[in-house]
Amino acid sequence: MIDLYYAPTPNGWKVSIMLEECGLPYTAHFLDIFHGAQFTPQFLAINPNAKMPAIVDHDVAGDPVPVFESGAILWYLADKTGRFMPSDPLGRKEAMEWLFWQTGNQGPMAGQLSHFRMYGPKDGQDYALTRYRGEYERTLAVLEWRLRDRDFILGEYSVADMLSFPWAFIAKNLDVSLDPFPQVQRWRETIKNRPAVRKAIDLMKDRQNKGEHNAGNNPTLYNQDARHLLDI
Numbered sequence: 252m253i254d255l256y257y258a259p260t261p262n263g264w265k266v267s268i269m270l271e272e273c274g275l276p277y278t279a280h281f282l283d284i285f286h287g288a289q290f291t292p293q294f295l296a297i298n299p300n301a302k303m304p305a306i307v308d309h310d311v312a313g314d315p316v317p318v319f320e321s322g323a324i325l326w327y328l329a330d331k332t333g334r335f336m337p338s339d340p341l342g343r344k345e346a347m348e349w350l351f352w353q354t355g356n357q358g359p360m361a362g363q364l365s366h367f368r369m370y371g372p373k374d375g376q377d378y379a380l381t382r383y384r385g386e387y388e389r390t391l392a393v394l395e396w397r398l399r400d401r402d403f404i405l406g407e408y409s410v411a412d413m414l415s416f417p418w419a420f421i422a423k424n425l426d427v428s429l430d431p432f433p434q435v436q437r438w439r440e441t442i443k444n445r446p447a448v449r450k451a452i453d454l455m456k457d458r459q460n461k462g463e464h465n466a467g468n469n470p471t472l473y474n475q476d477a478r479h480l481l482d483i
C-alpha cells in the first residue's frame with residue numbers, strides 16, 4: 252500500500268495519474284495546505300520542502316520509504332513498476348531530460364502564472380502576469396516543437412507526459428489559448444481521455460481552491476518566508 256499526501260492541483264494530479272495508470276493500491280490523504288498541514292513535524296519527515304504531493308511506500312522490504320517532489324515520485328514509481336519509462340540508457344537519459352525540464356521550467360512558470368492570475372492581489376501585478384504568461388507560453392512552444400513528429404514526449408506515453416500534462420490541461424484557467432499549439436492540443440486531448448487520467452483528476456475534486464483562499468486572506472499558504480519553517 253502507498254500513502255499519497257495530496258490536494259487536487261496540477262502538481263497533485265501528476266502523482267494520482269501515475270498511481271492510477273499503474274493500478275497501484277494507494278490511500279489518498281487530503282493534505283490541508285490551506286491551514287498549515289504541510290508544516291507539521293510528521294509531514295516534514297516525509298517532505299522537508301513542506302509541499303504536496305508526497306508518498307510513503309509501505310510495499311517494501313524494511314522501513315516504509317517516503318518520497319517527495321513529483322518528478323522524483325514518478326521516477327521512483329516507474330522504477331518500482333518497470334512501467335512508463337524507457338529501459339535503455341539513451342531512453343532513460345531523454346526521460347530524465349524531460350523530467351528535469353518539467354520540474355525546472357514548465358512547472359515553476361505555470362505555477363507562478365497561476366498564482367498571480369488566480370490568487371495574487373489584483374492591482375500592480377502587470378509585469379508579473381506578462382512575465383509568467385510569456386514564460387508559460389514559451390514552455391508550450393517547447394512542447395509544440397517536441398510533439399511535431401511524435402505522439403508523446405518520448406514517443407510512447409510515459410512519465411514525461413504525466414508530468415507535463417496537468418499544467419497544459421488547465422491552460423484556459425490561466426487565460427492562455429492553445430490555438431497556436433495544435434500538437435499540444437492533440438496531445439492534451441488524447442491524455443485527457445484516458446480513463447486513468449479522468450479518474451485521477453476527479454480525485455477530491457470538491458476540495459479544489461476556486462479562489463476562496465488567496466494572497467489577501469491566507470498568509471499560511473501565500474505569503475510564506477523562512478519563519479514558516481524555522482519557527483516549527
Ligand SMILES: N[C@@H](CCC(=O)N[C@@H](CS)C(=O)NCC(=O)O)C(=O)O
Pocket residue numbers: 260261262263284289301302303304319320321322354358362471472
Ligand atoms: N516542485 C514541487 C512543487 C509542489 C508544490 O508547489 N505544491 C504546492 C501545491 S501545488 C504546495 O504544496 N503548496 C503548499 C505550500 O506552498 O505551502 C513538486 O513538483 O512536487
